[in-house]
Amino acid sequence: MTHTVESLAHVPASEVRAIIRGGEWDSPTSGVSLGYAQANMIVLPRDWAYDFLLYATRNPKPCPILDVTEAGDPEAKLIAPGSDVRTDLPRYRIWENGNLVEEPTDIKSAWRDDLVAFMIGCSFSFESALLEAGIGIRHIEENVNVPMYLTKIPCLPAGRFSGNVVMSMRPIPHNQVVKATTCTARFPSVHGAPLHIGDPSVIGVKDINRPEFGDPVTIHPGETTVFWACGVTPQAAVMKSKPPFAITHAPGHMFIADKRDSDYAVF
């Protein structure tokens, strides 16, 4: 069976996880299971877990923690009982000493008893709210991965981790920028309000058409570039801080939780 973002848009999270687990979907998840929260992932040895949890605590905007697994246990119990983080994401990245060594579609053979998975809020979670507000999402319209940029904005360091903030970008018509800001501000656990609105050079983006992660999208006249904190930020920290071993999701290829976006709305 061939799936598309459209055919999966209204399929419940648990069913989409089963489809991914069965090897039937290895593409980005933006637009899939609308209304369900999505999550970034970083898996680290227990020995590095405190440093990372502290890094996330000090940088809650890019790294809002939704769930932390017990060492060796691949189930994200809090946000998706019955899930298996080794198989339920469409694509992974395996890192050794800060270098990307593999991009597999499951991590069963790489799993170890000392690994802890951190599940981190994802801005895909508030895209339903943007769509409901009548705000188009360009990377869904163009059927590509969201563009993500490694900015010059530093995170607060913690233990052995440091790095800059990664931000996702959505072009928004000027007359919808305020609405896009207020309607995403309701969801701080999935990155919330934008970090930057307007001139990309202010945050150190050199070429808007060459994102460090994901794909470029069309920016029409009369649109502003709006940047949200992104859960790929831990991957920038992995590249800079070089833990001996780490596994992450591949950018845009998220874990889809049973939690609803509305579970994370604060007002």
Add this chain to the structure above:
Amino acid sequence: MTHTVESLAHVPASEVRAIIRGGEWDSPTSGVSLGYAQANMIVLPRDWAYDFLLYATRNPKPCPILDVTEAGDPEAKLIAPGSDVRTDLPRYRIWENGNLVEEPTDIKSAWRDDLVAFMIGCSFSFESALLEAGIGIRHIEENVNVPMYLTKIPCLPAGRFSGNVVMSMRPIPHNQVVKATTCTARFPSVHGAPLHIGDPSVIGVKDINRPEFGDPVTIHPGETTVFWACGVTPQAAVMKSKPPFAITHAPGHMFIADKRDSDYAVF
């Protein structure tokens, strides 16, 4: 010089910390340095730090983390540069194997190189917002410590930590309950909106006149009991989980940060 809550109400945080450090104030801090954020504290050996940080991450309502010190370093750099958590709180509690053994006014002699201090948001921080909204605060009016109750509501366990939520209570006139809810909801990092409004028995409070921590306050006819998550919750976890060594603030005797309440407002 004799200080009172009134005389300290509008003194900047750094000056009040100096007064406390000098041994001139060992009373509760509600109503002191209005507009500055206050913080609960729990100090644990580095070996217990991951378990506690995970406990706080899983229970952000009672345990919102404002700052975490480096092991052995007593400065809360993020929220109060130049501070010393060994001397800048009016009163401490020292715990051994879950038992309260001492209530000193400084912890210089108990400090160790492996200790990590977690600074946790405190509902005293939003009392300025309540006062500005015209909502009286009974424990300030009666010049006593805020009443705090050990409820029957469990926290999510993490590692070796478990325990129930502790809540502070403020009696609020019925016609101000909604306002008290919305104006504290703006401050999730300092416990935010109430956890419970109304009948205390619902959350397991047996006798409203006998709080487990702090002092009872008068409840007038026409008032509702409103309960907020409380940063004494880690002390309930210490009592239940019995780490070999811990230091906390004495309930109501808080660390006063340089951060302003407004730094933690989300809308």
